[in-house]
Amino acid sequence: MKGSDVVIEGVSKAFGDFKVLKDVNLTIKKGEFFSLLGPSGCGKTTLLRIIAGFESPDIGVVTFDGKDVLPLPPNRRPANTVFQNYALFPHLSIFDNVAFPLRIRKASKQEIDSKVTEYLKLVELEEHSHKKPNQLSGGQKQRVAIARALINEPSVLLLDEPLSALDAKLRQHMLIELDQIHDKIGITFIYVTHDQQEALSVSDRIAVMNKGKVLQVGTPHDIYESPATDFVARFIGETNLFDATVVSVEPMHKETGDEFMVVLDIPELGSIKVTTVDTVVPGQKVSFTVRPEKILISKEKPATKREDINLYQGMVDEPIYSGFQTKFYVKVMDNVVIRVIKQHAKYSDEGPDIVWKDSVYVSWSAIDGYIVGVRDE
Numbered sequence: 601m602k603g604s605d606v607v608i609e610g611v612s613k614a615f616g617d618f619k620v621l622k623d624v625n626l627t628i629k630k631g632e633f634f635s636l637l638g639p640s641g642c643g644k645t646t647l648l649r650i651i652a653g654f655e656s657p658d659i660g661v662v663t664f665d666g667k668d669v670l671p672l673p674p675n676r677r678p679a680n681t682v683f684q685n686y687a688l689f690p691h692l693s694i695f696d697n698v699a700f701p702l703r704i705r706k707a708s709k710q711e712i713d714s715k716v717t718e719y720l721k722l723v724e725l726e727e728h729s730h731k732k733p734n735q736l737s738g739g740q741k742q743r744v745a746i747a748r749a750l751i752n753e754p755s756v757l758l759l760d761e762p763l764s765a766l767d768a769k770l771r772q773h774m775l776i777e778l779d780q781i782h783d784k785i786g787i788t789f790i791y792v793t794h795d796q797q798e799a800l801s802v803s804d805r806i807a808v809m810n811k812g813k814v815l816q817v818g819t820p821h822d823i824y825e826s827p828a829t830d831f832v833a834r835f836i837g838e839t840n841l842f843d844a845t846v847v848s849v850e851p852m853h854k855e856t857g858d859e860f861m862v863v864l865d866i867p868e869l870g871s872i873k874v875t876t877v878d879t880v881v882p883g884q885k886v887s888f889t890v891r892p893e894k895i896l897i898s899k900e901k902p903a904t905k906r907e908d909i910n911l912y913q914g915m916v917d918e919p920i921y922s923g924f925q926t927k928f929y930v931k932v933m934d935n936v937v938i939r940v941i942k943q944h945a946k947y948s949d950e951g952p953d954i955v956w957k958d959s960v961y962v963s964w965s966a967i968d969g970y971i972v973g974v975r976d977e
């Protein structure tokens with residue numbers, strides 16, 4: 601596998617009194633597509649700039665394949681950065697923009713010709729090599745920047761919100777291309793974004809950051825299905841989230857004792873059941889989350905007698921139809937809003953069967969809820 605392992609140990613950084621990074625520890629593996637995801641101002645760009653060498657940490661270590669890179673300036677690290685605003689030279693052709701790093705290191709004409717052709721091909725811009733940047737679209741300009749960042753064959757590519765200047769459709773398209781480029785060249789990609797959909801769709805693993813701290817590192821599936829904190833649950837996708845207190849904990853399989861049926865008390869919803877593999881104890885304050893797409897909505901009361909079903913009667917407050925799905929805000933109990941997403945798997949020419957003000961039942965099974973162990977400060 602090409603690429604470098606990148607390890608960040610105990611990195612902290614302050615600008616004046618403001619602590620931007622607080623004891624960040626991350627191990628990024630060779631060849632991974634790794635994303636730093638978090639809201640604006642959480643410190644992800646500062647962390648990327650420290651990895652690139654444009655900033656120094658106040659304390660902590662950054663290594664590439666076990667070697668301390670902090671004493672090295674950016675151009676001596678085996679990493680290159682793609683910026684949000686492309687940073688192309690407007691007066692140079694696309695060919696010359698991509699050739700620039702090779703000319704700096706005085707490569708031969710033959711090497712320049714063959715490598716620039718190879719990398720323009722990689723980003724599918726061979727036919728545009730004679731043009732100037734202002735003759736290209738935003739997506740094409742960003743592909744030139746990617747080719748230029750890759751041409752010296754770095755072992756780590758750092759990408760700082762590279763798609764944020766593009767419109768939504770082009771962003772989707774470029775994201776797929778970026779993923780394909782990563783698959784072809786196999787080096788480590790570290791990708792900064794505040795867009796959770798972007799991070800979920802391309803990353804091997806994601807670090808979710810907030811206020812200078814890493815809250816969780818995991819695969820997109822881990823982060824979505826098993827958020828470690830309230831913040832992660834709210835930031836990734838849409839969810840229903842409630843403060844809760846553990847009432848009772850019963851092992852589900854007496855022999856193994858590795859899964860528990862938990863009763864939670866939620867002030868707004870009363871008692872609910874949820875399964876967990878984590879250790880929780882009666883009296884513990886936790887959060888409870890259930891994703892909207894895991895909740896069933898029906899006009900008829902579900903016939904099931906299963907004891908692990910959580911069932912509420914309510915009224916549709918606001919249906920939001922978007923073709924492939926409808927999102928419902930359902931008011932249950934005393935005006936508690938439960939978000940439900942119903943996918944439209946089959947064509948129906950009768951239109952939506954559940955509409956505004958309908959009386960409905962919402963239900964989910966204990967296994968579809970999730971106990972979030974850590975409440976945010």
Ligand SMILES: Nc1ncnc2c1ncn2[C@@H]1O[C@H](COP(=O)(O)OP(=O)(O)OP(=O)(O)O)[C@@H](O)[C@H]1O
Nearest residue numbers: 615616620638639640641642643644645646647794
């Ligand atoms: N050179 C600097 N001097 C002073 N403050 C800075 C400097 N660079 C960043 N900051 C501050 O540090 C905080 C984190 O900035 P950073 O750019 O790392 O966040 P971010 O998560 O990448 O946000 P965004 O998505 O908005 O770029 C911000 O409040 C920012 O204003």
